[in-house]
Amino acid sequence: MDLFLSPEESAFRDEVRAFLDAELDVNLRRAERLNPCFIAHPSYGLKWQSKLAKKGWAVPMFPPEYGGPEWTLTQRYIFDQECERQGEPRFRTQGIKMLAPVLMRYGTPEQKSRYLPRIVSGEDVWAQGYSEPGAGSDLAALRTKAVRDGDDYVVNGSKIWASMAHESTHIFSLVRTSDTGKKQEGITFLLMDLKTPGVTTRPIKSICGSHEFNEVFFDDVRVPVANRVGEEGFGWEVSKYLLEFERGGNPAGGLLRAWHGKLLRLASELGADGKRAIDDPVLATKFAEIGCDIDANDMIELMAMSKVLTGGNPGAIPSSVMKIERSRIRQAISELAALVVGIDAIRWEPRRPFTDLPEASEIEEERIVASAIYFNSRSQSLLGGSNEIQLEIIARDLLR
Known part of the structure; x- marks a missing residue:
């Protein structure tokens, strides 16, 4: 796979960035910055989905007959990476990325015509x-x-x-x-x-x-x-197909890089002792290790996504590997962030959602939400099937 962008792909990336600069407003960015959960609240997620739908970009993984933009794998990858890096509310999940592929493969014509357009529009959640x-x-x-x-x-x-x-x-x-x-x-x-x-x-x-x-x-x-x-x-076969998309049907590299970038910003700030956490060689080494893991995860994602683009599904082993790695990397980032913010990691803000809090600087808001993100990340090794189950799937497939 060619990892370098062509001039056309670079132009597409610039188009995506321009759209995000214009449409991803400060309220939507703040909502995602203060979101400790793996999915955005619908009040923000549906607003963003509506903007994407008007542009024709709400369902980049759909084929054109169901409202997709007919993008290449590289364009899809660029789009997801840019959206995550710029802090979109993460909402293209259970309906778009999980149920829709199942309906396309197993649904009746009536089910497809009724539900797929309503998934795209956000009328059905x-x-x-x-x-x-x-x-x-x-x-x-x-x-x-x-x-x-x-x-x-x-x-x-x-x-x-x-x-x-x-x-x-x-x-x-x-x-x-x-x-x-x-x-x-x-x-x-x-x-x-x-x-x-x-x-x-x-x-x-x-x-x-x-x-x-x-x-x-x-x-x-x-x-x-x-x-x-x-x-x-026949539900067991349908459910296995859906789980491959839940665990491996969409890239997470952009999201992990966005969190990695937030971690770097936190670590680069002067602490109460006048020092920067990133200057600590132990923390800097951990930060670099996480970056290497994100790079490796990107390669696995690109291989799995190429299978989807050619009409297949991600495959059980790549899906399980990606699920394990995503949860492990997210937890590693949240753990290091807790170390970086120091005493603020034990500060507990009881109000929810965090968007109800008075506005503060981006760095201050990231410090406020750091402990909640740390606790929420514990669930990542259970969501979508525990990591132990994923290891069993991998072993069973490789050893049979």
Whole structure:
């Protein structure tokens, strides 16, 4: 792969930068700077998605027949890198980057025509209903049941860690439609409207103090059979395909570099003792090691993304490797940031969201949010399947 930009690609990068300079306003940048979570609050994320949609850039990974801009892999990579580096609200996640590829591959024509345009516009906001109490990374152990009743399924059970479900309109969920055979064989993939009678959402406050996760309960919830993606009992295959996009279907290099850059700014500031943390050889070495890890992650991402561009999926091993590395790098950055800010790392600001705080300098706001980011990053090795599960996937694929 040629790692040098052509004149045309350089011109595209300049076009992206000009758009971001014009449209990514100070409020959106501040919202992302003060966001300790892995996803932006919809009040900011949807505003940014609307701007991208007007430009035709809301879904860079979509093929043109579904509203995508028909970019090359390099253009997609440039776009994501520039957006992350300039601090866009991270919102192109569960609907755009996870459910949409599933609908394109397994959805009916009616499902594609109904849901994909509403995902692009932001009219529908999707949560993920995979994990359950007692069935987290082991999805095959799920117990939420769906019983066929005429043209509906009647769903009973619960899901946990449903990110932003309280701000979402819909949820895609795995349910058990059969208890016979292997436990993976009785799973079905359903699309549900969160306003359906019998659906209850209960908040879970995360360790960083934010309301990011939720429990979702289903009590005799009727879901049309038309909302099933794939055949009944085929949900395990659908879910595995989705997880490859969750774990490896989009680059994170730009985001990691943005955090790395914030860390450098913090480390370059004079502390109370009149010294800069970056001048400490131990901290400087750790900073350089993280930069090398980000470079290595970029190479893995480019290989996986090239598979997607040619019509494939990222692949189980690259997806799991990227998931592990992203969580490890993010945690390393947050740990080093906590060391750099020193005593401020134990300062706890209880107000949420942080955007409600009086405005301060960028450096001061980054110091305020540093401890919350540190605590939130602990969840990265669990989100999307624990790192232990990823290692098992890698070992199983390599040794079979």
